[in-house]
Amino acid sequence: MLLVSASMGAGHDGAAHELARRLAEAGHRARVVDLFDAAPRLIVWLWRESYRFQLRFAPGVYERAYQLYYRRSRSWEWTLRSLRRITGRSLLRWVDQAKADVVVSTYALGTLILGELRSRGELEVPLVNFITDFGIHPRTVHPSVDLNLTVHEVAAHDARGYVNAPVIATGPAVSPRVRVELPRRADARAALGLADDDRVVLVVAGSWGVGNHLPETVAALACDPRFVVITMCGRDERLRRKLLAVGHGRVSGWTSDMPRFLAAADVIVENAGGLTSMEACAARVAVVSFRPIPGHGRENARAMVRAGVCAAPATLDELVEVVDELTSDTARRRDQLVAADAMFAREPIDPIVEIARMPPPRHR
Template sequence: MPHLGSTVHLRALAAATLRPRQTTPPRRPPSAERVVIVSASVGAGHDGAAAELERRLVASGLTVDRFDLLDVLPARLGRLVRDGYHRLLVRAPWAYQRIYSSTERAGGGGLLARTLLRSAEERLLRALPADTGAVVSTYPGASRVLGNLRLDGRLPAPVLTYLTDFSVHPLWVADGVDVHLALHAVPAAQARAAGARDVRVCGPVADPRFRPVAAPERAAARARFGLPENAPLALLVAGSWGVGPVRQVARDLRDCGAAVPLVVCGRNGTLADQLRADGIEHVHGWVDDMPGLMHAADVLVQNAGGLTSLEAFAAGLPVASYGCIPGHGLTNAAALDEAGVAAWIRDPAQLKHVLGELIDGPRGLLQREAGLALFAGNPHGPDRGPATETAGICRTGTGPLTAAPAARRTTRPAARRLATTTALACAVWAGAVGTAVATTESGPGLMHAIGQGFDLDNPGHAHHAGHLSHEGYAKGRHA
């Protein structure tokens, strides 16, 4: 992944003394044209979108401050949330799928999650500069916190949510948020279905280094990374954490013969060692020159549908979703497929054929065009991107709130019935943080026992860490 830049850390937050890092254009006096971006260091995608949005807003002449919501949570709870989420994805992905599905059906998180986010409201409000003109969230939890502050009349500045994914979980849509900015018509429709009122299709943001290149630059990129000159290359990514069935996918890519696998493991050094032991020749850890790798590759194979997919679209690289992680990985794969910008390969038997079409066939050409078109503007004009919309709202406001306090969504009976399930899911999540309950290398441990009890619909469920089949990933919520 590309370097994401610094994010304000609020762990030392004390009463009203905190002030965030400020990024101010040179030779511009202080003004009310200030935007605050609230992200979260959960993986790298939310921070990556925030960093690029910050760069563009600063270039347009605004002052920008950036916060990490996890640092606002009291008592270092943010670190526990981040580590718990990571452990779930690595050790018990089936449990994460169940949490994701239950909160999706309920239209949002349970009581425990709401209480946790409520604890951040006053702390974040005290951190916001007095001259804040607009606040942008790139993380669902931040949208909930900011929406509540807006509804209660404590935050006068308009709030925008930048939907960083192609699929929109109901947690993304918070009452009190003035505007939701969507990448494409597909996530825009999902946001409206979840209750968002003012939804604007603005397209994605990506570092300008991600761009199509000609043959000489492509050859130079391959030489720089020591890659084959002429063989087709499939760039396999799994986010900054290197999660999902990456080893199996890499072997599938190698064995199908459609392309040579080129794997980026993020910060997962153990995964990199395992792949090299499997005989995968081209393996990288954390990569600062991700644009260069994309310039060298012929197709991107991804499992989460986040920022890296958008960067591939900007680089003119066709994208395939395969071996997707549970939850947002599956829903993003479905949304990308519906939008026509990425192929979703559900069956390993289809891998060679689909990759061949993407690398050398008309399907690849069509997907390259569709991906690049995301960055070519929208019906409101070629310059109406997320940064332009944000700058305009900061300078002019949005008018009345899109949702008044009296218009808060009421809890449906189904949501109330799921409250206990969601609370239990959160308990499993929290429990995953402690090594005493985490799955161990020698056996499933207590975490698996908890999971057996949690799997109410399938008491005989026997999957545990790292052993989900391709079929299990492909079915997801469409099973």
Template sequence: MNRVVIVSASVGAGHDGAARELARRLAEHGHRVDIHDYLDLLPGSMGRALGAAYLRQLLAVPRSWDVLLKVLQRSRLFAKLICLLFSVTSRPLRRVVAGADLVVSTHPLPSQTLSRLRYKGRVTVPVVTYLTDMSVHRLWVAPHVDLHIALHEVAAEQARQLGAKRIVVTGPAVGPAFRPAASNAERLRARQKFGLPAEGRLALVAAGSWGVGDIADTAREIAATGAATPVVLCGQNESLRRELADGIALGWIDDMPTLMRACDIVVQNAGGLSSLEALATGLPVITYRCLAGHGRTNAAALDEAGLVRWIRDENDLARALTTRPTEAALSATCPSVVLDAEMGHREPARRRRRRLALAAASTVAVLWLATVGVSLAVAGGFQSIGPASRRGGAVYVLVAVDSTKPMSKQTIHKLAVAHGAAAVSTTVLRTQPETVRALAKAGVTIVNAADGAPYETGVFTGRGSIGQVATGIAAVTGRSPRLMVSNGELDAVDLGIVAMHRERIIVPAATVHCGAAMGHGMRGVILVESTGDCDLGATLDALAALAHRHSVRQASIEELSA
């Protein structure tokens, strides 16, 4: 037995009616079904206040819905702001759908919230939107919903234009009790049940569960035609029932199928569930004095589909009241059959594990490429001058400047004569700016050493020091460094920062400590680590003597960056 969660919203009766009928059909197929009201998931009393505000808006300023829908259709930003506002229901919605095998929404707001949860992986089962209206506005189409079920190809095309990817057209979710009268005797019994006239044509005026719209004018104009007697469904609007002067006023009706079989035509103003129930009963339906906003858009869509004619002029009303049932047909596909099939689309646990394993492997591969892969690329010469420089017949002296002791003029002169370079770190820039300035003035190439030579990748501090030193050297010497010294252990972020400062990376062929014995055959970039108690001048003399003895040319490191 699969568990299906249906999320509706008690804003009018159409969304809840579709939810109940879908639940009934799915239960007949052996599924366990739970229905939840989206308004109950909103914080505090916000849901009830929202429903009350919607009703007040329809009663006081109905044309504001026209403006709202037009803005909604034209502005994606406005739609996103609405979705963001209602994202406060994400946590309670996750709680009510936990453990479900399928989630169905019959209202646009829960569809949008479920879409966000689906995208983030918080909901892992298929999510279906059942479009209860014939017209489709932007909020109805959520990008990460798995399937949209439409009532007609007209609605499907509107959803398609708004970006819906998978759409299936099915019949409406209307209960089996909505059927044509089997005989005139059954029709007469239905009229007797509600105290309606046994003779004459009856026009059932449906205005939704709230009884909103120009109902009194509609009843008066129907009565004035003489073509039918208006039977007005006032729903929960008791004031309308008391004040209605024309026709027969009825309050809340629990047995709508029987009432519809008692009547000859349905006049509606919203294009909601009542229209579909009337069509299932075999009655002709017309739209007259429709509500602003969704009432108008539904009227246009129903008229385009050939299901319900939209009467815009009072002069056409009399003839419309005697119209025959429409010959246009709705789809015979049962929505519960489509929902059954959608439950089969849930990924097996093995496939989900495979996808997780693939995602983990991909993450490891990306991290490897961004770290070890980058280091190997640098060692191979990408954005760098690597140890391969030792294959030439030259030695390039690079001295890591000591931050604790200024370099003497004699040592600076020796370094310049040896065509040497100086590696400058953040600490050196802060403590020995005059030494850096004197080195540059003597013609010694200044190399970026970030937070210390040779630079090793760091999480935050080291990376920030690459740019700090590059900017600092430019400020002190008037020239930006073109080289940076590193041990080659870099990641993609380091490489990006170095490239941003238009530097190339030097990887020393060897590192020697000041005063230590020199090896034979030294070639390439030699990094000399100096300390305050070391005679750097003597070390430079020893390097020069070694180079002369092995016929190795002392060259400027700038040759490598050319």
């Protein structure tokens, strides 16, 4: 099995490596590659940094671009053809080196490039699109993909509106560290210096620490004496220092020990609907999406609310009310946790293994 990811945030890589781990554990050979290793460094740097810049400093521009690409255009088709020419040779070489029976993509751009290769007959083995987001954009799917896998039936329903190939809701691919191997709540709280009856709120901004008005969000929660607030700043040292300076709650930078924080938490407040949200659902922590980032963040929030696994308050006052409700033993909290728990009833690798064993269908 060859899994194609991309080093853009943590979500795509996290899903790819977890799928590879499960496949290897089941006795299959699995290799993860980074799409960006197939492209010149300058192009990768421009792609990644322009994305990061827009999210931080020009979110309106990113939102308009996201909406623009709901429609096919000559400029988009030209861009995709160019990227196929740039990366295609390396991708096909990796497929041959891995002797892959199936290729799995966890990154939308990789899916589109591989889909083009499949449609041209250059990729001869089945192509699986593992969609890591709840929100489905037309550019997260491709008509020549053989099988699409999603994290929830809501996402599967939306994906079926764009493609004719099978779409299966398998649930997220998250590490057992945030589910079956999660530390005991009491032990996690003791290690973090938290009391058993604290109402613990994690405010997270992804691995890049991206988001608008995060200090304001943290202040609204941290100034409420009912809550103990811990802000996870990712790799954004400037945000971490700013929050430490004002003294709003506890602050953490990048950590590899997220399971401990999740085990100790009652609620996470996030803004992207990415990997941490999926991990929180796995860890049975209530999820709140507040002021989601443009584009996929807003799309994810809307889909997660439809799925019943997330709350999305619109104002700071509503945020405090929702967090109060979700840190207490309420029907709303119980319903949300039950809906989130149901996402993990299936094994995500089963359809991948099944299609790898089938005779490859004709490319479309």
